[in-house]
Amino acid sequence: xxxxxxxxxxxxxxxxxxxxxxxxxxxxxxxxxxxxxxxxxxxxxxxxxxxxxxxxxxxxxxxxxxxxxxxxxxxxxxxxxxxxxxxxxxxxxxxxxxxxxxxxxxxxxxxxxxxxxxxxxxxxxxxxxxxxxxxxxxxxxxxxxxxxxxxxxxxxxxxxxxxxxxxxxxxxxxxxxxxxxxxxxxxxxxxxxxxxxxxxxxxxxxxxxxxxxxxxxxxxxxxxxxxxxxxxxxxxxxxxxxxxxxxxxxxxxxxxxxxxxxxxxxxxxxxxxxxxxxxxxxxxxxxxxxxxxxxxxxxxxxxxxxxxxxxxxxxxxxxxxxx
Amino acid sequence: xxxxxxxxxxxxxxxxxxxxxxxxxxxxxxxxxxxxxxxxxxxxxxxxxxxxxxxxxxxxxxxxxxxxxxxxxxxxxxxxxxxxxxxxxxxxxxxxxxxxxxxxxxxxxxxxxxxxxxxxxxxxxxxxxxxxxxxxxxxxxxxxxxxxxxxxxxxxxxxxxxxxxxxxxxxxxxxxxxxxxxxxxxxxxxxxxxxxxxxxxxxxxxxxxxxxxxxxxxxxxxxxxxxxxxxxxxxxxxxxxxxxxxxxxxxxxxxxxxxxxxxxxxxxxxxxxxxxxxxxxxxxxxxxxxxxxxxxxxxxxxxxxxxxxxxxxxxxxxxxxxxxxxxxxxxxxxxxxxxxxxxxxxxxxxxxxxxxxxxxxxxxxxxxxxxxxxxxxxxxxxxxxxxxxxxxxxxxxxxxxxxxxxxxxxxxxxxxxxxxxxxxxxxxxxxxxxxxxxxxxxxxxxxxxxxxxxxxxxxxxxxxxxxxxxxxxxxxxxxxxxxxxxxxxxxxxxxxxxxxxxxxxxxxxxxxxx
Numbered sequence: 001x002x003x004x005x006x007x008x009x010x011x012x013x014x015x016x017x018x019x020x021x022x023x024x025x026x027x028x029x030x031x032x033x034x035x036x037x038x039x040x041x042x043x044x045x046x047x048x049x050x051x052x053x054x055x056x057x058x059x060x061x062x063x064x065x066x067x068x069x070x071x072x073x074x075x076x077x078x079x080x081x082x083x084x085x086x087x088x089x090x091x092x093x094x095x096x097x098x099x100x101x102x103x104x105x106x107x108x109x110x111x112x113x114x115x116x117x118x119x120x121x122x123x124x125x126x127x128x129x130x131x132x133x134x135x136x137x138x139x140x141x142x143x144x145x146x147x148x149x150x151x152x153x154x155x156x157x158x159x160x161x162x163x164x165x166x167x168x169x170x171x172x173x174x175x176x177x178x179x180x181x182x183x184x185x186x187x188x189x190x191x192x193x194x195x196x197x198x199x200x201x202x203x204x205x206x207x208x209x210x211x212x213x214x215x216x217x218x219x220x221x222x223x224x225x226x227x228x229x230x231x232x233x234x235x236x237x238x239x240x241x242x243x244x245x246x247x248x249x250x251x252x253x254x255x256x257x258x259x260x261x262x263x264x265x266x267x268x269x270x271x272x273x274x275x276x277x278x279x280x281x282x283x284x285x286x287x288x289x290x291x292x293x294x295x296x297x298x299x300x301x302x303x304x305x306x307x308x309x310x311x312x313x314x315x316x317x318x319x320x321x322x323x
Numbered sequence: 324x325x326x327x328x329x330x331x332x333x334x335x336x337x338x339x340x341x342x343x344x345x346x347x348x349x350x351x352x353x354x355x356x357x358x359x360x361x362x363x364x365x366x367x368x369x370x371x372x373x374x375x376x377x378x379x380x381x382x383x384x385x386x387x388x389x390x391x392x393x394x395x396x397x398x399x400x401x402x403x404x405x406x407x408x409x410x411x412x413x414x415x416x417x418x419x420x421x422x423x424x425x426x427x428x429x430x431x432x433x434x435x436x437x438x439x440x441x442x443x444x445x446x447x448x449x450x451x452x453x454x455x456x457x458x459x460x461x462x463x464x465x466x467x468x469x470x471x472x473x474x475x476x477x478x479x480x481x482x483x484x485x486x487x488x489x490x491x492x493x494x495x496x497x498x499x500x501x502x503x504x505x506x507x508x509x510x511x512x513x514x515x516x517x518x519x520x521x522x523x524x525x526x527x528x529x530x531x532x533x534x535x536x537x538x539x540x541x542x543x544x545x546x547x548x549x550x551x552x553x554x555x556x557x558x559x560x561x562x563x564x565x566x567x568x569x570x571x572x573x574x575x576x577x578x579x580x581x582x583x584x585x586x587x588x589x590x591x592x593x594x595x596x597x598x599x600x601x602x603x604x605x606x607x608x609x610x611x612x613x614x615x616x617x618x619x620x621x622x623x624x625x626x627x628x629x630x631x632x633x634x635x636x637x638x639x640x641x642x643x644x645x646x647x648x649x650x651x652x653x654x655x656x657x658x659x660x661x662x663x664x665x666x667x668x669x670x671x672x673x674x675x676x677x678x679x680x681x682x683x684x685x686x687x688x689x690x691x692x693x694x695x696x697x698x699x700x701x702x703x704x705x706x707x708x709x710x711x712x713x714x715x716x717x718x719x720x721x722x723x724x725x726x727x728x729x730x731x732x733x734x735x736x737x738x739x740x741x742x743x744x745x746x747x748x749x750x751x752x753x754x755x756x757x758x759x760x761x762x763x764x765x766x767x768x769x770x771x772x773x774x775x776x777x778x779x780x781x782x783x784x785x786x787x788x789x790x791x792x793x794x795x796x797x798x799x800x801x802x803x804x805x806x807x808x809x810x811x812x813x814x815x816x817x818x819x820x821x822x823x824x825x826x827x828x829x830x831x832x833x834x835x836x837x
Binding site: 035036037041042043044045046047048049050051052054055056058059062088089090091092093098101157160161163164165168169170172173174175176268269270271273277278281284285286 | 371372374375376380382383454455456457458459461462511512525526527528529530551553554555556557559560562563564565566567568569570716717718719720722723725726728737738749756757759760
């Protein structure tokens with residue numbers, strides 16, 4: 001009986017995910033075609049006005065624009081299932097190849113950013129909560145306000161120009177090094193962008209931590225623990241932080257999912273060849289296959305991260321499991 | 324190999340040598356072809372990846388810049404945009420102007436080692452003319468009736484009429500001479516040309532690396548061992564990459580960025596561009612069919628003010644023709660300076676003393692100053708009772724409307740060309756393939772453009788295009804505003820590079836790194 005129940009829930013969950021992805025697919029497909037211009041005008045610009053009808057037809061055939069929208073959509077989606085994500089006319093590579101190169105880059109950047117964000121956000125949040133309305137609380141407020149309000153592009157360009165012109169430190173001006181080719185250079189290249197992204201994300205994590213810690217501390221079991229003589233450090237880490245983790249994990253998971261597609265600006269400024277930049281270039285060039293397939297991959301990653309977050313807080317919090 | 328090869332390219336070489344020796348004393352002024360000095364690997368910062376590697380379809384700036392170093396054309400431009408020999412060492416026009424005979428350079432090879440000959444030229448020209456290949460330069464060959472190769476080193480073009488602009492039109496990379504053994508599919512990933520560099524490596528959206536072509540036909544061999552075009556999407560990031568020594572050369576569009584880059588080890592050279600900013604008027608729509616309305620608009624606009632307020636004074640007020648050899652005098656037009664009384668007078672003549680409303684499309688993001696230009700024009704015209712109704716469009720939407728000729732007026736940045744026929748013949752002749760977009764033609768212009776094509780004497784041609792320019796401005800077909808600059812940033816190690824008005828990087832072949 002219980003097994004059937006679990007089984008149903010898994011099926012429902014998977015169906016929900018598939019539905020979400022299909023919705024994303026339709027939405028992206030439609031939106032992309034709602035943007036004026038196509039691959040021909042994107043490539044030729046105003047020069048496209050000089051094309052004769054025969055030339056235009058030849059180009060439409062080349063890009064597959066002569067097919068009906070219905071055919072375009074289902075042949076693309078059908079091909080996705082067979083692992084054919086389409087082809088980028090710009091770089092003359094399959095979208096799958098491009099994605100396999102860019103996704104790990106963004107994934108690494110996201111992990112790096114989240115680690116920095118947690119290193120900044122959680123201790124500061126706990127510090128803030130340790131005494132409300134004190135100078136240390138104010139410090140937390142200032143950091144989180146700065147993190148939320150300083151735009152990433154501003155922080156990125158400022159850091160880049162300070163490091164480049166004052167210290168001659170600009171690993172990003174060199175060709176991009178992958179983690180496996182040249183780990184040291186790779187970490188150098190990732191550091192500033194991860195710091196920029198991490199600083200932005202540290203703010204919500206700091207606030208969440210502060211609120212959660214305050215809430216947990218007001219619970220009876222903390223008072224009980226303290227009365228039983230649990231040492232303060234153990235109380236802070238094991239009892240307070242342990243119980244405050246659920247909202248922090250949720251927040252972190254959300255931010256991580258967001259980073260997978262949302263790091264575009266930072267990738268652009270630091271020339272990190274990640275997946276956000278791939279989508280941006282695709283939109284600029286109206287490379288339909290690139291945008292559609294990449295967005296779907298990002299959506300899939302987002303859905304998976306969400307699922308993992310769910311599973312993770314089931315592990316952390318027995319109450320979620322019970323319900 | 325014949326001695327003639329060297330004498331023919333002497334002109335081109337002499338020009339580039341005289342120029343390089345101005346810009347550097349230790350540069351490649353003496354050329355013995357001696358091995359020994361290695362040129363090093365130059366890194367060029369570019370904001371985006373070429374959108375295609377197939378030269379016949381490349382119109383994007385970055386693609387043209389890369390491909391120009393890999394492929395060769397029958398004719399070339401020198402630094403002043405004069406037409407000089409390229410893969411053709413000489414050419415001759417018959418007396419009636421209907422036959423053009425090219426003598427091809429000998430001993431030229433492609434990157435893959437195969438020899439270049441007349442077969443490659445005939446197959447290339449025929450394919451460019453074939454509409455199904457969708458080569459963008461097809462219309463530049465409209466006057467060509469047949470292409471024949473009597474022998475390996477001669478190509479004869481039979482023309483439907485004289486076409487003095489043809490040699491210049493053949494110099495663009497869209498007219499690259501491809502090997503007859505190659506296919507578009509193959510060249511999309513593996514370019515194979517006769518240029519000073521060959522393609523070595525490409526990492527999508529990150530970099531393109533070229534290697535020196537040791538078999539390059541030029542008397543002066545390229546010096547650099549290699550050139551890497553490194554994609555750094557943000558112009559200010561390119562500046563910091565130059566400051567830290569990772570990048571040695573870059574072309575900037577944004578005057579603000581160029582200003583911040585100047586100083587330290589970076590030198591910025593300003594080059595006036597062929598591109599021009601204009602308020603395009605579609606004389607077939609709105610109230611703009613009346614020449615008096617158009618002249619009123621022309622009189623109400625202070626071009627210097629547009630340049631100063633919208634583009635930080637970075638540029639020059641211009642008339643229609645921007646190439647150095649044929650340049651228009653910007654003062655030769657009704658109302659060379661702003662004259663509101665005159666504008667009112669023209670409006671009165673048009674029977675619209677209380678003014679009128681003109682709708683204009685403006686692109687957002689296609690180039691930095693567009694919206695500011697639109698705003699300034701609107702403010703100036705308002706003082707002459709002309710309401711400029713701005714419709715700001717995303718650049719894709721702008722291009723769509725522009726290409727369809729679906730606008731009354733357009734704030735536009737148009738590409739220029741070295742030859743005035745190539746530049747405006749397609750817009751302002753009644754059969755020009757961009758006439759729908761230009762929105763204006765007249766029997767006088769048709770006649771003048773035909774004359775310009777039929778005349779080979781440069782001085783006579785200059786006079787004819789002077790008349791074209793006057794005809795366009797007297798009728799205020801469009802309102803020409805100004806030309807901007809390109810900014811070439813180089814670090815102190817770079818010697819021998821010559822920036823061109825076309826923004827071309829063809830002089831990478833004379834560049835060295837110290």
